[in-house]
Each structure stands twice: as structure tokens, then as C-alpha cells.
Amino acid sequence: MYWGVEQEWRKGPWTVEEDRLLVHHVNSHGEGRWNSVATLAGLKRNGKSCRLRWVNYLRPDLKRGKITPREEAVILDLHARWGNRWSTIARSLPGRTDNEIKNYWRTHFKKKSETTLVEPTKLKTRLLKRQKFQQAQRQQLQLQQYEVDMKKIMLLLEESENKVGYMTPTMMDRQQENMYEEQQSSQYPMLSQLYGSTNYVLETPMNEDFGLWEGLWNLDDNHGNLCAAKAS
DNA sequence: AATGAAAGCAACCGCGAAGTA
DNA sequence: ATACTTCGCGGTTGCTTTCAT
Structure with a gap:
């Protein structure tokens, strides 16, 4: 491990493939331990980004559409x-x-x-x-x-x-x-x-x-x- | 039809609380 | 007790879309 070099995390909008990987990972392993999600799911995102994407966009119980x-x-x-x-x-x-x-x-x-x-x-x-x-x-x-x-x-x-x-x-x-x-x-x-x-x-x-x-x-x-x- | 402004939204950042070794 | 990690929250930014002129 290179202690002196920080991991380069991907930023910006999520791709369909990234979404697919994250959903697959959470479905099979459950939520939590977001920092390990990046490596385990094969994503180049940090834990924070993964959690945010899941919570705000990928969670299955989210209600789509306009605020009533x-x-x-x-x-x-x-x-x-x-x-x-x-x-x-x-x-x-x-x-x-x-x-x-x-x-x-x-x-x-x-x-x-x-x-x-x-x-x-x-x-x-x-x-x-x-x-x-x-x-x-x-x-x-x-x-x-x-x-x-x-x-x-x-x-x-x-x-x-x-x-x-x-x-x-x-x-x-x-x-x-x-x-x-x-x-x-x-x-x-x-x-x-x-x-x-x-x-x-x-x-x-x-x-x-x-x-x-x-x-x-x-x-x-x-x-x-x-x-x-x-x-x- | 072109263009600038405003609105809408996804994502990032920094901070603090809670959990853990 | 303390240092470190993880998580969650609120504020902010920046890109895209929509609207007005």
C-alpha cells in the first residue's frame, strides 16, 4: 500500500454502470460500511459518494415525481x-x-x-x-x-x-x-x-x-x- | 430563433456526533 | 481516555433544463 499517495476518487455524475454496481452490492450485502463499498463493489467512489447516491437516488422506496x-x-x-x-x-x-x-x-x-x-x-x-x-x-x-x-x-x-x-x-x-x-x-x-x-x-x-x-x-x-x- | 436569466436538481464539502479499537 | 473511523446532516456549488425577452 502507498501510504503517501491518496486514493483518487471519481467525482461528478454517476454512470448507469456505477449505479448498477452499487445497487447490486447493496442488494447482496446490505447498507452500511460505505467506505468498503468502493473496493468491494468495484467502484472508484468514496464511501460518502456511494451513500449519498444510494440514499438520494437508488433506494427502492424512494417516491419519484413532483412534490404534491x-x-x-x-x-x-x-x-x-x-x-x-x-x-x-x-x-x-x-x-x-x-x-x-x-x-x-x-x-x-x-x-x-x-x-x-x-x-x-x-x-x-x-x-x-x-x-x-x-x-x-x-x-x-x-x-x-x-x-x-x-x-x-x-x-x-x-x-x-x-x-x-x-x-x-x-x-x-x-x-x-x-x-x-x-x-x-x-x-x-x-x-x-x-x-x-x-x-x-x-x-x-x-x-x-x-x-x-x-x-x-x-x-x-x-x-x-x-x-x-x-x-x- | 437566439440568448441570457432563472429554476431545478444532483453531487460535493466541511463539520460534528457516534461508534470502535 | 483517546485516537481514529464511520455516518449523517446542512450548506453550497455547478451543471442542465426551462422560461422570458
Whole structure:
């Protein structure tokens, strides 16, 4: 081994072949020990790079596609509570990464807080843009509401058709989706305020997660108070 | 159609916490 | 107790794509 010479790691965008090697390695050996991944998987990347690529892009449970209005509302809500604690926020959005949320917030909301420093003409353009964006959001929400309603109707139809003691996989999927929607709405009370006008029908069962959330929020409030006390 | 600006996103960097020998 | 390694986080950079003029 050449102790005096540092290993030259590859940098920049990942190739398809590199992705394939990493996925194959993680699937057969599991996550962790990222520094050894480079040599074991035949990659010329450092551990950090491998971990990042896996966590932010290759993990099978990642949710692809755009951030939904509901997710956006969650981000806003949690960011208001926790600030830039992206990984904490990400834990509340299954399938989304801290990096994704961080990028989203920076591009969509960071600028908004700076608009007070922007000259009027630019501000006008931005306001117009934002109006367009909000209109698109409303349309998307209506579409989503329609889809939710359709799911419920289909579920009821299937239930009445199959008055037997078991559920088909499709029915289970739909029920899980509905449960997820309901869970989300009970976890984030602010969402009901934000989406109240869209006629969301949200049954909100008091599940045990709610208590956990409340505890977490209180914990954070305490943290905030402590910080404020320190600062003063 | 060309071009510059803005937005979006993947990846890198530095730092600190946790784990380990 | 301490030095070293590993991991995870938040901030930042730089490239690509999209949009506006």
C-alpha cells in the first residue's frame, strides 16, 4: 500500500454502470460500511459518494415525481416548526429525501422571503408567476380530490360486489391509501386549514401516532424555548 | 430563433456526533 | 481516555433544463 499517495476518487455524475454496481452490492450485502463499498463493489467512489447516491437516488422506496400540494403543505408546516432540519422533515414524508426537500424549499420558498428586497417590476412578475402557480395547484388539488372520491366509490362498489370475508389485493391497496390519507390529515392539523376550502372529506381517527407527534412538537417547542433563553 | 436569466436538481464539502479499537 | 473511523446532516456549488425577452 502507498501510504503517501491518496486514493483518487471519481467525482461528478454517476454512470448507469456505477449505479448498477452499487445497487447490486447493496442488494447482496446490505447498507452500511460505505467506505468498503468502493473496493468491494468495484467502484472508484468514496464511501460518502456511494451513500449519498444510494440514499438520494437508488433506494427502492424512494417516491419519484413532483412534490404534491399536500407534501408541500407538510414541508411548510414542519419548516415553520423546525427550521432547516431537513432530515427531520424528510422522516415525515415517506419516500422523500432531505436533499429533495431542501432543494424544493430553497427553490420555492427561500426567494419569497427575499422579495421585500426586490424592485417593484421584478416583484410584479414574480407575483404573476406565483398566481399562475397557485392556480395550477388549485387545479391539481381538484383533480386529486376527484381521484380520492373515485377511489372511495370504487371501494364501496367492490365491497358491495364482494360481500365475502376477505379482501382482494386491490382492495387492500386502496384501503391502505385511504388510511394513509386519513393518517396524514390527522397528523398535520394545519392541512385541514389549508385545504378546508377544497371540500376534503377527512375522517380523523385519533390514532396513537397523533400522541407521538404532539410529544415531538412539544419537545421542539421546549428546544426553541431553551434556545431563546440561551440567546437572551 | 437566439440568448441570457432563472429554476431545478444532483453531487460535493466541511463539520460534528457516534461508534470502535 | 483517546485516537481514529464511520455516518449523517446542512450548506453550497455547478451543471442542465426551462422560461422570458
